Amino acid sequence: MVKLQTSFGSFKGIRGDGVVQYLGIPYAKVKDHLSAPATVECYEGVVNATKYGPRAPAADASLFEQQVLIQQVMDDAPSPPMSGTECLNLNITVPSSLKTEAREALPVMVFIHGGGYIMGSNSAPYFDPCRLAALSVEMGTPVIVVSINYRLAVLGNLTSAELRAVGYPGNNALRDQKCAIQWVNGHIAAFGVAVLTQLFSKKPLFKRAISMSGTPLMLKPLSLDVAESTYQAIIAALGLNDASVEERIQRLISIAPEELVEKTAMKALLAPFLDDDVLPEAITFEKLASGLDVPGMKWCEELMIGDCRHDGNVTFFMGLGSRTQNLAADLYTSLSASLGAASAIAVLEAYGIRLSTSDDAALQATIDLATDIVYAAPALSLAQAWPGKTYAYHFNEGNPWEGQFKGMATHMLDAAFLFHNYNERMDKGVKDIARAFARAVVAFANGMVPWREFDEDHGSVKIFGGGEVDRMVGSNGWANGRRDTLFRLAEEGKVDLDGLSVAWDKFLAGN
CATH class of the missing domain: 3.40.50.1820 (Alpha/Beta hydrolase fold, catalytic domain)
Structure with a gap:
């Protein structure tokens, strides 16, 4: 194990082949499943960052993507458990051959996994960045790699008039991503990042973007009407048609992740929606x-x-x-x-x-x-x-x-x-x-x-x-x-x- 002391907290990590990894670091807090994220600024005590943090409640993509999309299984170990409130975590992979003071000037690649906002996690074994970071050292151009989790499916994108009226703004997936990028900005000097939907931010978030086989034209934002229809379908699937607004919200913010995933149809339209805030318009x-x-x-x-x-x-x-x-x-x-x-x-x-x-x-x-x-x-x-x-x-x-x-x-x-x-x-x-x-x-x-x-x-x-x-x-x-x-x-x-x-x-x- 490796211990790192920073101005915002102490972290216990693990040493790998040419790298040190700090896993499962919480980058944001939420009051409940559907609330907007708040960036974590500092940490008390020593953060045990030696294992992956919880993943967002969603279908487990690891074996599907290995068996069906990549057509080669490298690791069939169980994925980390799900949590609607503890899934906002990130992994940091740092070349171990560099002195701490030398790392401060390194670029940071922030990897945001795909999956159409309905699946994926930062613990996917095929996206482990250890070898990429080691290659960067071999090239003489070392990089730090940060991989993030963010809320998906219902907790990531569910919205409705009644949710917004009581203070749940929606588009949590995009808000979480932005929060993670801001966490990196606040703790590491310069970086490059792979995502395009965050381009609507008025505040600069990153210097470079990498878009690999996916653009905002593919995953079109939903209109308020379509998002409302999805909400009503989810409410019906949870047996809440006759429930009060308070009862519906209490159920949504307390439901077990496993039940939520089981009762959410894979074809449910749970993309980000046009909210005139984090996503003001569609790119066409x-x-x-x-x-x-x-x-x-x-x-x-x-x-x-x-x-x-x-x-x-x-x-x-x-x-x-x-x-x-x-x-x-x-x-x-x-x-x-x-x-x-x-x-x-x-x-x-x-x-x-x-x-x-x-x-x-x-x-x-x-x-x-x-x-x-x-x-x-x-x-x-x-x-x-x-x-x-x-x-x-x-x-x-x-x-x-x-x-x-x-x-x-x-x-x-x-x-x-x-x-x-x-x-x-x-x-x-x-x-x-x-x-x-x-x-x-x-x-x-x-x-x-x-x-x-x-x-x-x-x-x-x-x-x-x-x-x-x-x-x-x-x-x-x-x-x-x-x-x-x-x-x-x-x-x-x-x-x-x-x-x-x-x-x-x-x-x-x-x-």
């Missing part, structure tokens, strides 16, 4: 094209953004997998209802989908469409709109492990490669891809130029893997590295990208 294709004015696009100096070649495979597990029979016909019916028949036909034919297309062929083409509208097109649009320095990448290395999507650059694979925790299960060529990607991310976090800057005229997108270890795409970079199908359709006036994005969400939801 149209706004990005016309010059979106978001505070963070001024104070965040640099953006690294990219996608995986087959990111859309994750939609197979988000509803598409249950729609494979008569897929072409169902997709045509759904898109026609949302976009009109002409736009629906234009989109589907551009992806080779016709009513006569077999289910297997339609499935692959639909995953391609999902990849483009949910991941690739939003990433490019953000890269083009970003006013500061931008570095874009394509992760093309195929999944090396047995499973449904072997050989495809599937969703989450870039993050899995980044942390180096699967290196023993890779051949040398694949490990070289992982190492090249991780080195670029560490360089970016240190304020260095990871590769040639992206610009709309010359492209300059970095390619990782797919037989191209170190190639830059030049002129018309994104179109050469990914399909430009949707952009061509939009330019020809055959489809509106925002309309198609909403239509896709409706289809995936079963409408």
Whole structure:
């Protein structure tokens, strides 16, 4: 064990291979499950930071993401217990070879796990940052890595008029994230961070942002009406339709995490909502094209953004997998209802989908469409709109492990490669891809130029893997590295990208 004395408290950590870790440190306090967080400023006594803290009440994602998305299980140990009030904790991984005074000038990478606001935790073994921190020392550009937990699902995003009226503002997931970033700002000098939804903050939060296979255009904020409908559905699931407001709130702030998870439908719409505060507006294709004015696009100096070649495979597990029979016909019916028949036909034919297309062929083409509208097109649009320095990448290395999507650059694979925790299960060529990607991310976090800057005229997108270890795409970079199908359709006036994005969400939801 290692003991660290700071101006805000004493911490007992654990020594690993080339690093010291301080785990489960509370960064915020809450009065109850649904209250807004308050940053912890100082600590009494010695904080035992030798094991992971509780995770947020939500479906346990660890085995699912390993078995289904990554297709390789490295650790099947039980996840930490859940808690609605003790889950606001973070882990700090520090290179152990550096003297304490030298650490004060290091950049800090704050890792905010994904999971669509409904699953995930900072204890996921595949995101353990020990090897990434050790690599940063080997490079001569050491970084500290902070991984955070934040409230998810019902406790993270549930809202209603009656909750707001009694002092529960909602959007706890975003408030928790912001609170964690402020904790880091208050205790560590300079850092880079991976999240885009926090760009609405008027106060500068971070210098650099890394967006890996996910943008605010994918997880659209809910309207107040939709959020209210979700609240009523949760109330009904808990048997509280006839309860008073006081009884409902008391139940929500005292319910056992296990019961809450059991009674929350996986398809419940529990994304952040438009509250005219932490999330005042939605980011759309149209706004990005016309010059979106978001505070963070001024104070965040640099953006690294990219996608995986087959990111859309994750939609197979988000509803598409249950729609494979008569897929072409169902997709045509759904898109026609949302976009009109002409736009629906234009989109589907551009992806080779016709009513006569077999289910297997339609499935692959639909995953391609999902990849483009949910991941690739939003990433490019953000890269083009970003006013500061931008570095874009394509992760093309195929999944090396047995499973449904072997050989495809599937969703989450870039993050899995980044942390180096699967290196023993890779051949040398694949490990070289992982190492090249991780080195670029560490360089970016240190304020260095990871590769040639992206610009709309010359492209300059970095390619990782797919037989191209170190190639830059030049002129018309994104179109050469990914399909430009949707952009061509939009330019020809055959489809509106925002309309198609909403239509896709409706289809995936079963409408």
